Amino acid sequence: MGHQLVRGFGIIILYFISLAGLAVGLKQLIRMPKEVFRKILHLILLGSVFGWTYAFETWWIALTAVLIFLVIVYAVLHFAEGIPGYSELLVERNRGEIKRSLVAVCVMLASLIAICWGVLGQRYLVIASVSAWGLGDAAAALVGKRFGRRHIEGRFVEGRKSLEGTLAMFAVSFFSVLTILLAYGSLKWHGYIPVSLATAAVSAVVELYTKGGMDTLTCPLAAALVLLPLVRLWGA
Numbered sequence: 001m002g003h004q005l006v007r008g009f010g011i012i013i014l015y016f017i018s019l020a021g022l023a024v025g026l027k028q029l030i031r032m033p034k035e036v037f038r039k040i041l042h043l044i045l046l047g048s049v050f051g052w053t054y055a056f057e058t059w060w061i062a063l064t065a066v067l068i069f070l071v072i073v074y075a076v077l078h079f080a081e082g083i084p085g086y087s088e089l090l091v092e093r094n095r096g097e098i099k100r101s102l103v104a105v106c107v108m109l110a111s112l113i114a115i116c117w118g119v120l121g122q123r124y125l126v127i128a129s130v131s132a133w134g135l136g137d138a139a140a141a142l143v144g145k146r147f148g149r150r151h152i153e154g155r156f157v158e159g160r161k162s163l164e165g166t167l168a169m170f171a172v173s174f175f176s177v178l179t180i181l182l183a184y185g186s187l188k189w190h191g192y193i194p195v196s197l198a199t200a201a202v203s204a205v206v207e208l209y210t211k212g213g214m215d216t217l218t219c220p221l222a223a224a225l226v227l228l229p230l231v232r233l234w235g236a
Helices: 002-029 034-054 059-080 097-119 124-147 163-184 189-209 215-234
Strands: none
Touching: 002 034, 002 059, 034 059, 034 097, 034 124, 059 097, 097 124, 097 215, 124 163, 124 189, 124 215, 163 189, 163 215, 189 215
């Protein structure tokens, strides 16, 4: 257990230090829109799901590593908040945003690892659920900012969100989930399209109505709630 935990945790830490350091370095060298930098960090986070699921051989050791990661990084961020320029460097929208996002991400990963990998023994479903949110959310933000013309507003929608951004999330989520399912050959041939469509549609709707930046938590869990029964129904 100890060797597996140390080796896997080391891979995760090296991954984040290397890519996050590279992103921050590029931000200092070239002019980069704040939203683009935020989405680069978002994609780095998304890519870590492969480490969380394949750097460890046992689901509960991966879960333990997620909780250790949460405690250590939360403490580091709490200390770093006192350093001048911290919020500007990480492009925080409001104080404490990065710490809240960290908690949401770790709760999401721990839940998916426990359910998809621990209970069902299907670690690829962790990747599929996170992918349904990750790439789609990035596309929604970038497309919405650049091309958004038709806006969606309402009592349960936070601020104004664009129809173009929501459609971009649906499309990218669909192709992301479809790619993962095809790569693992997990369904009968007639199941790939409907499962991917249903997962993408739910992810896009949940993202639209989630407030406070908690789509990091709600979208992957909603995707898992769709994927789990449908994969059981149309499983190969």
